[in-house]
Amino acid sequence: xxxxxxxxxxxxxxxxxxxxxxxxxxxxxxxxxxxxxxxxxxxxxxxxxxxxxxxxxxxxxxxxxxxxxxxxxxxxxxxxxxxxxxxxxxxxxxxxxxxxxxxxxxxxxxxxxxxxxxxxxxxxxxxxxxxxxxxxxxxxxxxxxxxxxxxxxxxxxxxxxxxxxxxxxxxxxxxxxxxxxxxxxxxxxxxxxxxxxxxxxxxxxxxx
Numbered sequence: 001x002x003x004x005x006x007x008x009x010x011x012x013x014x015x016x017x018x019x020x021x022x023x024x025x026x027x028x029x030x031x032x033x034x035x036x037x038x039x040x041x042x043x044x045x046x047x048x049x050x051x052x053x054x055x056x057x058x059x060x061x062x063x064x065x066x067x068x069x070x071x072x073x074x075x076x077x078x079x080x081x082x083x084x085x086x087x088x089x090x091x092x093x094x095x096x097x098x099x100x101x102x103x104x105x106x107x108x109x110x111x112x113x114x115x116x117x118x119x120x121x122x123x124x125x126x127x128x129x130x131x132x133x134x135x136x137x138x139x140x141x142x143x144x145x146x147x148x149x150x151x152x153x154x155x156x157x158x159x160x161x162x163x164x165x166x167x168x169x170x171x172x173x174x175x176x177x178x179x180x181x182x183x184x185x186x187x188x189x190x191x192x193x194x195x196x197x198x199x200x201x202x203x204x205x206x207x208x
Contacts, residue, residue, distance in 0.1 A: 032056040043086030050203040080184035088177040110175035114150035133157035144171040165190040
């Protein structure tokens with residue numbers, strides 16, 4: 001899927017009611033369900049968040065997603081998306097991929113530094129998303145889930161000739177990766193959704 005948003009990384013030009021998620025492995029049908037303004041579990045359930053307004057949660061039907069990955073969108077996957085990665089274990093991939101593929105997105109390792117995690121995310125866009133240009137804007141420390149984490153800001157140009165912008169906030173906790181990622185069309189939709197993203201990041205809690 002082209003990196004039209006993080007919610008649409010594996011299929012290009014899909015409609016809101018029918019597209020697969022970042023964790024999928026090809027074409028498939030799915031549905032979206034409203035996420036209302038209350039605390040909800042995301043990904044594999046290790047983390048909970050509260051959205052400041054309703055969003056749309058992606059539900060895969062034909063393809064099994066990576067359990068720790070979940071995608072939301074506000075205006076459709078071509079325009080914006082938030083992806084949650086909750087407790088991805090060391091030695092595991094963010095996306096399903098064939099071993100025979102010439103290019104591979106690296107596995108997550110518990111000892112990765114923030115720049116190495118950012119490089120892994122860049123490879124996700126280039127290898128699986130087909131980004132023709134990717135620019136790192138900044139990598140800086142940031143508190144997340146009560147621990148020392150990082151913030152990664154970037155832009156990418158996709159082969160639909162649309163620039164998109166993204167922000168990632170994450171941390172490695174007990175050897176597992178936790179991320180919240182926002183990716184949207186740079187024109188209008190990124191700024192329109194950034195406050196929602198920041199509110200969701202601030203609300204994030206680990207389940208006991």
